[in-house]
Amino acid sequence: MKLYNLKDTKEEVNFSQAVKFGLGKNQGLFFPKKLPVFSKKKIKELLNKKFVSRSQKILSMLIGSEIKKKKIKNSVKSAFNFSKPKMINITNNIYCMELFHGPTLAFKDYGARFMAHILSCLNNKDNKSITILTATSGDTGAAVAHAFYKMKNIKVIILYPKGKISNVQKKLFCTLGKNITTISVNGSFDECQKLVKKAFHDQEIKENTQLNSANSINVSRLFAQICYFFEIFYLIPKDLKNKLVISIPCGNFGNLTAGLLAKSMGLPIKKFILATNSNNTVPRYLDTGIWNPYKTISTMSNAMDISRPNNWPRVEEIFHKKKWNIKDLKYGYVSEKKTEKNIKDLYQKYQYISEPHAAIAYTLLKNKLKSNEHGVFLGTAHPIKFQDTVEKILNIKLKEKNSISNIFHLKDLSYNIQPNFNKLKKILLNK
């Protein structure tokens, strides 16, 4: 597969290079030159397959012949080796697609694990040591750390905003040690991301380490996420297939990008709703045509506390390339108060326990869904990851989750730094 740089369209790379480089010149995002399209018949065929074998087909088709089919197949199989997504019926016309049954209880397990396995495949060929440097608002860190944990020749360094991630998130990835280093930064997620971007452009760092960002800007992560949009159509009752509206809680807009890519490949998704919290740069942009990020504010849905979403240029490029109208994209943002109210509603009316991210997508879906449509909102994280918030709002005690019961006594091994580039540089260069 060939991809080009959105900021410098003359720069072209293949898939393996895009995975290794992460970003192109001028911090430009890579974008596929040709978006493959499946025929209706092929889509039908795909939808008859099970999740893993279907995903193997989709990713092989996307990536093409530059990586051996067998390697792609094995990577998908090892990456997606946990419980499949679940579709939960909430009301007569609303469903939740739960994507949080992986090892770190958020959808990010899909992308991070596929990336880890593909990268390890590519890396075995070169046999060089790689450093994964990434910023997280909580869930990426956990997913990436677990995906790369104990992998040969791969070192992982993760930055996160101190005090702004949940206890479960912290215990999941700041306690691993071995090839995983975690750094808490006295600042916001955007500041963490800035430090990371700077490191990628520092000459001395470039010369001494082979850096890779496992952020959702990496195409391997995005591509892996396309697979569960197909799974939605496998799980939903057949007669709803042409009436489906999908509501997505957006932070860095990776999920929305993956969903749009799935649609561009022929999956008949009727509409998307993009939902943000009060960090609403995109909803304001779609209202006014002016890109004007405000300072990031902390909310309950901390994985969406992002005011400069990295993937947005890709969303615009898809609309441009497919000649779709951006006005068909539904959007909105949800305040803390409304989020809280809808977490309560979901529980009291439908006995469904949700967390703030999914509840934001649910809120807009419920408000915007027409009577002839059916809606799916993405359940992006398990409620236990936001235990304190959910328990306080619902005034209940959440059931313990067996798979993580042994993490709570583990020690936080993080370094702490000011948002100061030289500190990070020292750690990266082992000085």
Ligand SMILES: *Cc1c(COP(=O)(O)O)cnc(C)c1O
């Ligand atoms: C990362 C994350 C999001 C935002 O997803 P993007 O792909 O960055 O838009 C939403 N909810 C949860 C729980 C997340 O971890």
